Amino acid sequence: xxxxxxxxxxxxxxxxxxxxxxxxxxxxxxxxxxxxxxxxxxxxxxxxxxxxxxxxxxxxxxxxxxxxxxxxxxxxxxxxxxxxxxxxxxxxxxxxxxxxxxxxxxxxxxxxxxxxxxxxxxxxxxxxxxxxxxxxxxxxxxxxxxxxxxxxxxxxxxxxxxxxxxxxxxxxxxxxxxxxxxxxxxxxxxxxxxxxxxxxxxxxxxxxxxxxxxxxxxxxxxxxx
Amino acid sequence: xxxxxxxxxxxxxxxxxxxxxxxxxxxxxxxxxxxxxxxxxxxxxxxxxxxxxxxxxxxxxxxxxxxxxxxxxxxxxxxxxxxxxxxxxxxxxxxxxxxxxxxxxxxxxxxxxxxxxxxxxxxxxxxxxxxxxxxxxxxxxxxxxxxxxxxxxxxxxxxxxxxxxxxxxxxxxxxxxxxxxxxxxxxxxxxxxxxxxxxxxxxxxxxxxxxxxxxxxxxxxxxxx
DNA sequence: GTCTATACTCTGATAGAC
DNA sequence: GTCTATCAGAGTATAGAC
Numbered sequence: 001x002x003x004x005x006x007x008x009x010x011x012x013x014x015x016x017x018x019x020x021x022x023x024x025x026x027x028x029x030x031x032x033x034x035x036x037x038x039x040x041x042x043x044x045x046x047x048x049x050x051x052x053x054x055x056x057x058x059x060x061x062x063x064x065x066x067x068x069x070x071x072x073x074x075x076x077x078x079x080x081x082x083x084x085x086x087x088x089x090x091x092x093x094x095x096x097x098x099x100x101x102x103x104x105x106x107x108x109x110x111x112x113x114x115x116x117x118x119x120x121x122x123x124x125x126x127x128x129x130x131x132x133x134x135x136x137x138x139x140x141x142x143x144x145x146x147x148x149x150x151x152x153x154x155x156x157x158x159x160x161x162x163x164x165x166x167x168x169x170x171x172x173x174x175x176x177x178x179x180x181x182x183x184x185x186x187x188x189x190x191x192x193x194x195x196x197x198x199x200x201x202x203x204x205x206x207x208x209x210x211x212x213x214x215x216x217x218x219x220x221x222x223x224x225x
Numbered sequence: 226x227x228x229x230x231x232x233x234x235x236x237x238x239x240x241x242x243x244x245x246x247x248x249x250x251x252x253x254x255x256x257x258x259x260x261x262x263x264x265x266x267x268x269x270x271x272x273x274x275x276x277x278x279x280x281x282x283x284x285x286x287x288x289x290x291x292x293x294x295x296x297x298x299x300x301x302x303x304x305x306x307x308x309x310x311x312x313x314x315x316x317x318x319x320x321x322x323x324x325x326x327x328x329x330x331x332x333x334x335x336x337x338x339x340x341x342x343x344x345x346x347x348x349x350x351x352x353x354x355x356x357x358x359x360x361x362x363x364x365x366x367x368x369x370x371x372x373x374x375x376x377x378x379x380x381x382x383x384x385x386x387x388x389x390x391x392x393x394x395x396x397x398x399x400x401x402x403x404x405x406x407x408x409x410x411x412x413x414x415x416x417x418x419x420x421x422x423x424x425x426x427x428x429x430x431x432x433x434x435x436x437x438x439x440x441x442x443x444x445x446x447x448x449x450x
Numbered sequence: 451g452t453c454t455a456t457a458c459t460c461t462g463a464t465a466g467a468c
Numbered sequence: 469g470t471c472t473a474t475c476a477g478a479g480t481a482t483a484g485a486c
Contacts, residue, residue: 171400175395272453278482459479
């Protein structure tokens with residue numbers, strides 16, 4: 001996922017720069033960029049504020065670094081989902097799971113996009129571009145599922161279904177975070193989200209003797225700790 | 226929706242206080258409380274900043290005033306939806322439409338709740354309480370629809386369906402706002418949102434000769450201006 | 451009720467020594 | 469690369485005259 005540091009230094013688990021990025025992601029996800037100060041980031045990493053500004057001359061560049069990382073991860077996902085690189089075909093469930101992990105890992109981008117776009121208009125367009133790209137991926141996957149006779153979706157239902165899939169798979173994390181008060185994710189929460197999206201497809205599933213593509217059973221409400 | 230001012234003054238369309246609340250709601254919806262300064266609010270209303278602080282001694286009290294207004298409107302909706310007050314039974318579509326207008330009118334509350342909870346922890350619990358209340362309303366409506374043989378939802382699908390209904394009907398506005406770049410809503414956008422929620426129910430509708438409960442036809446993508 | 455003037459705090463950012 | 473000041477600006481809030 002991340003490079004190993006240009007000098008191959010493995011002492012403190014990556015160079016200062018990487019540690020800053022990692023810590024910032026955690027803090028941003030927790031409270032949003034606007035409610036995290038540079039002083040706090042420096043303190044979390046264990047360095048001085050002046051040092052932080054040596055690595056990132058503006059707070060904005062920190063956000064951009066995180067978005068670039070996300071974009072790269074998302075593109076990797078897209079290629080894998082469309083069956084580009086590796087020959088190993090993954091299940092639809094695995095792909096969905098990967099996407100969910102990604103959305104959760106960078107959830108501040110989805111949640112606080114408006115605030116970000118306010119201070120950094122340069123981010124709005126790339127974000128929508130990525131958004132459209134991912135939507136395209138989901139659409140391609142759905143059409144493949146239709147071809148493979150896994151689901152049967154009437155033509156007029158495809159568009160609305162795609163939009164709902166996008167909404168639920170984008171905002172499930174925010175929903176759990178805000179409405180349920182969950183701020184730390186475990187496997188159960190991820191399962192919950194997967195289950196929600198699965199249920200969007202369920203009515204269209206073509207009955208089959210073998211195991212289902214999506215996991216639609218034995219799922220419960222996540223614990224609202 | 227709002228009172229007429231304690232002196233019945235109708236000169237400038239409500240007293241200064243009401244005009245402040247109204248202007249603030251507009252600005253908050255547009256950019257979020259963190260990106261709107263008290264100076265800007267005063268300027269928008271056409272009064273001095275000092276005067277603004279006469280009516281609202283803190284910025285926080287402004288947010289609270291708006292939330293209180295929303296809570297009241299939401300409760301009015303809940304009572305009407307559950308068939309409490311007026312005897313006139315409204316269609317499910319009308320109720321959904323009312324709720325959508327409400328979510329849109331106060332969309333900053335849904336979108337920026339995390340940032341708000343950060344500065345105002347007192348708001349988190351009331352928000353979740355309201356959230357649960359509305360969820361209860363939707364659940365009651367769904368069970369009534371099942372009783373009236375309008376829909377047929379398998380027992381195990383009820384919970385996930387309710388959650389998806391809540392997610393889509395809560396975040397449709399945010400989705401249009403952020404992903405599509407729409408910041409002004411017209412009837413078409415509201416229709417689009419209604420259509421998305423309708424499609425969640427569609428697979429469970431019991432076929433009938435008469436007109437459907439939900440509008441499921443001739444809807445298109447909203448114009449992304 | 452409304453305005454003028456001003457205080458205070460927080461935070462992003464820079465300069466320069468080590 | 470890292471730390472020690474230190475600044476400049478923005479933004480909330482108050483005091484007091486009108």
